[in-house]
Amino acid sequence: MAGITLTDVRKTYPGGQEAVKGISLDIPDGDFTVLVGPSGCGKSTLLRMVAGLEAITSGTVSIGGRVVNDLEPADRDIAMVFQNYALYPHMTVRGNLAYGLKNRKMPAPEIERRIEAAAKALEIHAFLDRRPGQLSGGQRQRVAMGRAIVREPAAFLFDEPLSNLDAKLRVQMRAEIRRLQARLATTSLYVTHDQLEAMTLADRLVVLNGGLIEQVGTPIEVYEKPASLFVASFIGSPAMNLVPLEGAVTGIRHLDRVFPGGRIPTGAVLGVRPEHMSVVGEGTPASGPLLDLAITAIEAVGAETYIYGAFAGDGTTAGGIVAAGRGPEIAVRMPGHVRRQLGERVLVTFDPAQSHLFDARSGRRID
């Protein structure tokens, strides 16, 4: 087993596209690190450089303390699991699992032992003699996992391995991967664009944006203290409400209750998550800052209801403006099933202690 260390890793493609712009990262031995970011931010490029499938433009990649920049993929002691499974269609499951091991001239009894162990861990005994075409997507994904496991590598690399599965299966496989990784305690680097998948899988989350790291932390650290506007809006669904504080024009009454002394910073963006917003009158007193909203959409999902509202004030309220229709739409999470009408006016408040502040220009968090 082994940790993975990236030191100022960069990738410029031959066409001049700078996909990875200097990434340093230390993945401890046995850790499950998830790289998350939108499509095109360089996740696959970075993973493929660790795997040896893509040349590194500059910087170093070490696995288990050994620089692997110039090693072939087969010599890096890693196993990769892809979104499209990459199984050999003409071979049985058993054949697929054995293939890489036979290539390495492993003795047959050892190959058998490893296939047995993987089949047991993944519950794929029943279809060892079928071909991939005779399996469901979830079963194929298990076989792809199995092929990684039998190699008993120093590290697993996953590139969006669940993207081709339907929602329910994805949640199930997610839990399975997590359990398996915890049991095998194999260092894992997992790439996904799905923030929920990232939150639920990761020991440590690395948020990537435009080829650079925005933030590294445990999922809860990142959720509770996003380092930038990008992270604040990318992690969490519905996204954090972000309201630019443009001088006196803020759309929020009694903003001085957020900023004791009344000094409202200009050029800042205030962030409040939907679950930290509440409707005044639903057991919530009007003692905090106030947002006067007209409901524009209602999403009832059973255990909770999200209401969305646009600023609807008259522009005259003291302590802040309320220009009707200005500012972003605000999402508010309410528990249970809520009976509200479109167009209805609601006063919404939040606890200033549960708010975030960002510099509008740099996008960085202000503490």
Ligand SMILES: Nc1ncnc2c1ncn2[C@@H]1O[C@H](COP(=O)(O)OP(=O)(O)O)[C@@H](O)[C@H]1O
């Ligand atoms: N082989 C390639 N040649 C040139 N540009 C590429 C190549 N592969 C990816 N890119 C570009 O590099 C950037 C990062 O791509 P990628 O690593 O695939 O992102 P992600 O996996 O996060 O979606 C994108 O702008 C993409 O268009």
Ligand SMILES: [Mg+2]
């Ligand atoms: Mg990708």
